[in-house]
Amino acid sequence: MSGIFNSEVTISDSGFLFDHGTGLTYSLNETGQFIFTKMKEEVHANKMLELIMEEFDINEETARKDIDDFYRQLKEAGLID
Amino acid sequence: MGINVGITGLHATDNPAPGIGVIRSLKHPDGWDGEIIGLAYDVMDTGIYDEDLLDHSYMIPYPNTNSQQILERLLYIHDQNRMDVIIPTLDSELALFQKLEPDLKKAGIAIFIPEVDVSKKVSKVYIADFCEENNIDSPTTRIIKEPGELDKSIKEIGFPLMVKGVFYEAFKCRTKVEVLTHFDEMRTKWGYPIILQEVIEAEEYDICCVGDRDGNMLGAVPIRKTRLTDKGKAWAAITLKNDKLYDLSKKILKALKWAGPCELEILQDKKTKKMHLIEINPRFPAWIYLCTGADQNLPKMVVDLALGKKVDPLPVAKSGVTFVRHATDLVCPIEWLEKLTTIGELHY
Numbered sequence: 303m304s305g306i307f308n309s310e311v312t313i314s315d316s317g318f319l320f321d322h323g324t325g326l327t328y329s330l331n332e333t334g335q336f337i338f339t340k341m342k343e344e345v346h347a348n349k350m351l352e353l354i355m356e357e358f359d360i361n362e363e364t365a366r367k368d369i370d371d372f373y374r375q376l377k378e379a380g381l382i383d
Numbered sequence: 384m385g386i387n388v389g390i391t392g393l394h395a396t397d398n399p400a401p402g403i404g405v406i407r408s409l410k411h412p413d414g415w416d417g418e419i420i421g422l423a424y425d426v427m428d429t430g431i432y433d434e435d436l437l438d439h440s441y442m443i444p445y446p447n448t449n450s451q452q453i454l455e456r457l458l459y460i461h462d463q464n465r466m467d468v469i470i471p472t473l474d475s476e477l478a479l480f481q482k483l484e485p486d487l488k489k490a491g492i493a494i495f496i497p498e499v500d501v502s503k504k505v506s507k508v509y510i511a512d513f514c515e516e517n518n519i520d521s522p523t524t525r526i527i528k529e530p531g532e533l534d535k536s537i538k539e540i541g542f543p544l545m546v547k548g549v550f551y552e553a554f555k556c557r558t559k560v561e562v563l564t565h566f567d568e569m570r571t572k573w574g575y576p577i578i579l580q581e582v583i584e585a586e587e588y589d590i591c592c593v594g595d596r597d598g599n600m601l602g603a604v605p606i607r608k609t610r611l612t613d614k615g616k617a618w619a620a621i622t623l624k625n626d627k628l629y630d631l632s633k634k635i636l637k638a639l640k641w642a643g644p645c646e647l648e649i650l651q652d653k654k655t656k657k658m659h660l661i662e663i664n665p666r667f668p669a670w671i672y673l674c675t676g677a678d679q680n681l682p683k684m685v686v687d688l689a690l691g692k693k694v695d696p697l698p699v700a701k702s703g704v705t706f707v708r709h710a711t712d713l714v715c716p717i718e719w720l721e722k723l724t725t726i727g728e729l730h731y
Contacts, residue, residue, distance in 0.1 A: 310702070312623055322624040322702040325607030341621065 306341060306382055313338055322382060328379065333358065337372045385417025387465050388686060389457075389492075392666075393421050393430030393471030397612050399708075403669035405721045406436045407663075411675050421624040422457075426723040432713040434731040439464050442727035453485050458490055463728070468493045468689045470667075470682065474550060477502055478664050493689040495643045497665060499717050504639065505663040507549055507578050517638045519631070520659045522581040522650070527566075529575070534578050537562060545580040548573040553615075555582060583659060585650035588623070589672050590632045591667065593681050594641030595688065600633045600682050604674040604700040610707070617670050617708070622677040622701035627651075631658050644671075644685055670706060677704040680703075700701040 308322025315358050317330040319338065319342075330338060336357055354365040376382045388409060392400030402421070421440035423431045431440040441460045444453050460466065469492055471480045472580075480487075481499050488494075504513045514521035525536035537544070537559060547553040548567040549574055553597045554565040562579075567576045592603040605628040610619035632647055646668040648661040667682065674681050677700040687694050722729045 312703070320703055324625070325621040325623050326607065 306344075308381060308383065311342075313380060321379075324380070326379065333368050334372055337369060385415070385504055385688070386467045386686060386690070387418040387420060388415070389420040389422050389460070389466040389469040390472065391422045391424075391470070391476060391525055393440075394425065394428040395430055395669075397710075398614050398616050399669040400430075401667040401669045402434065403430045403433075403468055403667060405472055405667055405682045406430075407672045408675040408680055409686070410436070411672075411680060413458055414597060417467070418464060422460070422469070423723075426720060429713070431627050431723065431729065432715045432719060433682070434715075437731060439731070440723065442723060444505075446473070446476045450479055450482050454486055456485070457492070458489065460728075461490055461492055466493075467491050468686050470494070470498065470685060470689075472666050474664060474666060490513065495685050495689040496595075497594075497639070497645075498641045501639050501641060502665050503532070505665070507547060507662065508576055510663065513638075514660055515636070519635065519638075520657045522583050522659055522661070524581070527579060529565075533562070533579075534565065540579055540581050543582040544577075545582055545595065547578040547580060549576055549578070550616045550716045552615045580661075583650050584653050585659065586653065587616075588625070588628055588649045588651065589620075589668065589670075590628055590647045590649065591644065591671060591681060592632050592636055592641075592647060593688070594636040594639070595646050595694065596640055596642035598637040598640045599696065600636045601688075601694055602674070602679045602684055602697045602700075603629060603632050604677050604679050604681070605632075606670065606673065607627065609705070619705065619707045620670055620673060622673060622700055622702050622704045624699065627658055629699070631660070635660065635663070643688070644681060673704065673706040674700065677701045 309321055310322050311319060313319045317335045319328040319330055340353060350369060351365050354368060355362060392402035394400050394414060396401045406419055418438040421431050421437040422441055422443045424445050434541045436589045443456050460500045480494055480496055484494055501508060504561035508526050511521055523540055526535055543555055543557045545553050546556055546562055548569040556562045556565060566577055579642055588605055588607055590603055590605040595601050605623040605625050607621045607623060608617040608620045612618050628649060644667045646664040650659045650661055679697045684694055719729055
């Protein structure tokens, strides 16, 4: 286990994500990479929202949607519970 | 003086035998201090045409031939080119080498393979019982020894189900007609028993392990196959770091007191996440060189074990190492084919 992830998960600078437990790989876009990196740093959800709004210059509603979408995809992929 | 190793399973087509990967591992990274002797069953076993891998090749009789004839041939080869260790790499050879082991040992040829009763426990026919006795999950399985047992077993398992031959091949069947077709094929090809098995919607993982005969696992490399041939054989794969797979492998090898290499086939149920043991192949897998790339040189370990050396467990294998199989052409002189055909041996 690696923090909130179900197994060790690493990401390259280009956004290529590798799940060491299952061998599956994923390509993350810029937003996904940003959220993933903050998740690894165990940044709190409220802080994450704030950071995304600032980084991508978007409103709260869009930022929240981006986070929700990303978490949903991670769950579907079995990377988090 | 270097260690000379005889290796079988040198036919590497789209369903490759493990011998080539074993030799490449022994020679990794700076060559092998000793001779590598290829033991081939057919003059067209592809690996014997690779002079970079082998020092000598000898034809040997097929494993189902009279074991005395095979022994005599191996002793002849040993007399020509000393073999300190033999690594058999095919399922169909295990019983033969188990039988020949005392005579080979007497002649100074070491092998490191499981005992007859141990390998029998995990044969396709008995593995479900082994799992039950050791609290290891496995799919519902029925062993069919006569056609009369078929209907009842189909009803108990339900569709889809797998029809498996006692040694090779497995087919997924969705209807009774499909079951009957493959059942007849298997019966003709491999004979009884035929195995019916529940299909689990699952992720498949494979682990190559080495056991020390005392219940310890000395090395283990779990992988996920990422590309398959139409025969379901790995054409690409990636190594994993997965505690559940590692712990299950350890438990299995401990329960068996396994000696030597094996390949565990594990299915993880997509819903329950339970790990089911499907098969144990009593040999190195064809993708063994991937283990070497992941910092676990298991063939070298098996040579040491065969020679009675003390071997410590290896650190956890590196995850994220991948392989892609690559077919190539070997060009060679006609004299090689001539020598293998006429005198049954070739010295490169």
